[in-house]
Amino acid sequence: MYSLVLKVGPSVSALVVAHQLPDFSQRIHAAASAGFRCVEAAWLYDSELQELQSAREAAGVEVVLINTPPGDVMAGDLGLGAVPGREAEFRQGLDMAIKYAKALDCKRIHLMAGRVPVGSHRTAVAKEMEAIFVQNLTYAADILSKKEQVLESIKTVGKSVRSELSHIKLYGAEKERKS
Incomplete structure (x- = not known):
């Protein structure tokens, strides 16, 4: 028997609050605060990789997709x-x-x-x-x-x-x- 698990998370690149939270790591924390356990990140290359790693770990979310x-x-x-x-x-x-x-x-x-x-x-x-x-x-x-x-x-x-x-x-x- 096969089971399918779908993970749904907001695109932290396209969050409505993106204009209010220009820092990508802030958006990861906002998604976690809203109760999401995973996020997708389309446009993340303007951020330092170490900063993104730290934000992901601190927020406790999984990044399920990047572009x-x-x-x-x-x-x-x-x-x-x-x-x-x-x-x-x-x-x-x-x-x-x-x-x-x-x-x-x-x-x-x-x-x-x-x-x-x-x-x-x-x-x-x-x-x-x-x-x-x-x-x-x-x-x-x-x-x-x-x-x-x-x-x-x-x-x-x-x-x-x-x-x-x-x-x-x-x-x-x-x-x-x-x-």
Whole structure:
């Protein structure tokens, strides 16, 4: 018999109080004070990792999901996973996300696919963007498998990869690789 346990927590990046609590660690404490035992953290890379670790531990909450870095949000980026010509930035962001996930004991990373580049038409770049996203997902799976971590789920809707359904699951602490 299988059982499914859903963990629901607020996105401390998008809390209504975010404008009142600009410090990310304050939002983690606010979520805990409101009775949440877990949180997701979409936009956490402006905060020092040690500060986030301390806040998570002090608040006693579990971080259940983080996003890969979005790129340059001021320029309209919302992820780099499928953006043509930004593969190197995606890989750097994945490395950073893995570092943060491990430090926060977070088991899921949402790979942010991104938006259609400014000046491009969706139908003109859709196939290229999907191919790049699949390439980047394959890269991510390879990186994580070398760390004895696995790609959790790649779900598709129709024939296109949907970023909000694609996650990488990190399995606990890194184990020693067998020779």
